[in-house]
Amino acid sequence: MKKEKIKEAVKKINTPFFIYDEAILNRNINRIIEASKNANIGGRIRLFASYFTNSNPNLFKSIQNESVGILLQTPEEWHQLKPFGLNREMITSPSFLSNEEIDFWTNKNITINLASFEEIRYFVQKYKKAPLSFRIDATFWQKQRTGLKIKQLKEISEFLKNQSVTPYSFHIYCGTGSSLKKIKKYLIRSLKIYRKYFPNVKEINLGGGFAYDYKSLLVEEKHFDWSSYFAYLKQKIKEFNISPEVRFILEPGRDIFADIGVQVLKVKRVVNYPNLKSVSTDGSYVFMPSAAKRNRKHNLDFYDQNFNLIPKEECFSTKLSGSTTLSSDYIMPNVVQIPEPIKESDYIVVKDLGAYGATQHMEFLNKKPCPEILIDNEGKLKLITTEGVEADKTRYALLTPKLL
8 A cells, every 4th residue: 555645644534544445455356356367267256255354335336346246144234235236246154044034135136155954944945946055064173153064965965856956056164364275175175065965056155264464565475375276276177077057156355355454543652661662552452353363463564743654673572552441452462563763643554454454343442433544546535434423432322211
């Protein structure tokens, strides 16, 4: 992201805020699509961007490739997107569903990856002519919270044959941050499931979980190795003799969104203790709890009050403090290196926060949400989320209780 655009935003809005780059978003999508085309399987690949990765509808409106669908998980997400008029194909991979939830999605013609035999029975009984899709726990330890277990597949296959139902697709998920090596293993397992139990499906949904390297400073090293992945997929399509009619669904989230956004903070105070220096910011872990939960260290840049880059030649070690009294409120979950010239009113840019950043804002500690800014393809800054008022996250308590 260009420093000049972040500087422009700093002049127009108070910190802390998140800022995203539309051009980087579309570049990340095109990287995946081009890699599939280079492997000569582009026509068989369909992407569904995970909405919960960064649940800002404006970012999904910024996706230029109309063939990219949206992955949902809850009815609330569908209602959030509806006012924005996003005319894209949608699928949903939720948890276990009630009959009412199955009715909700099916009546909206949205494919559901059902997660249990009980749900399949209900679906087939009520929606026999609708496309049937389901999620399979393809892990080797068979302990995913949701998904059909391998030992059930023979029974399910026979049940569907007896009902004269041909499933449309099945879905697998191998876990967040999965390496290329791991994802290849699960690809093989999914193709074996296809060949043994469901050889007539039209789609094989290989899910998400593609690893992203937050530690790297190089763009190409951060992102998943799509070229190697698609070359391997092409090889296995031929080896397993997969029908040319079968297409493959991918649900990338982090790899699409991670480096499109940063968070900008301001230094509130530099405190000197004996043998220790501490830096306080106007940020908080409640703005981006994913880093603390995953024990992940994001790369940081430091700028002076005029937004000139502060060199990291001489540094001191400390934790970056948040703006609440909670003893564990640190921006990063571990010690970081801070350049010695740092002072009050300087700026800190936390990188790679386009995925699981603002979207994970917590109401805990009652901090109002950060505003969000989009740099559009023309270089214009657009406010896409307001910061709210001071009372936004302190609960909407009624002055006079309302009788229900």
